[in-house]
Amino acid sequence: MEPPQKQKLVVVASNNIPKIKATRDGFTQMLPDSYDFQGISVDSNVSDQPFSDEETLRGATNRAQNAQAARSEADFWVGIEGGVETHNGSICSFAWIVVIGKDGKVGKARTSAYFLPEKTCQLLKEGVELGHADDMVFGQTDSKNKQGSVGLLTGGVVDRAAYYTQAVILALIPFRNASLDFL
Secondary structure, eight states: OOOOOOOEEEEESOOOHHHHHHHHHHHHHHSOSOEEEEEOOOOOSSOSSOOSHHHHHHHHHHHHHHHHHHOTTOSEEEEEEEEEEEETTEEEEEEEEEEEETTSOEEEEEOOOEEOOHHHHHHHHTTOOHHHHHHHHHTOSSGGGTTHHHHHHTTTSSOHHHHHHHHHHHHTHHHHTTTSOOO
């Protein structure tokens, strides 16, 4: 009888429920194995509400690296950072996912983007973070730990965890294709 296989530790650089669920769903679909998923609160070292593609990617990278520094015994570290950017006078929302493996391999992917309603855009321009703006516009409490902006706007057709899951899967491409080099 073979000894039980050791679970691989995946540290998610957030205690946000949808981010942990998306990571779990992405890993189990893309790299089937036995995992222990743990959230940890770390800084992104960017603004509370990143307002560009570059800042958002930097935030996801910083989160993954800060989780790695805090929990060096893990097999994978995952940073997920939501951001917004202006586009033709409006504001769209998206997120970056960065996965670091214990072998130093890095995977990155960006979610799809969607445009935000005018009231939300105005609050963002005033410096309000998207989750708080959503709570104000939609009369919710702590929506970013539930269905998020995307869930509120799609009537639950796509919730925040499902929105992140596809990008987690795409960020795992370098790990699934270990014989290939990715820049």
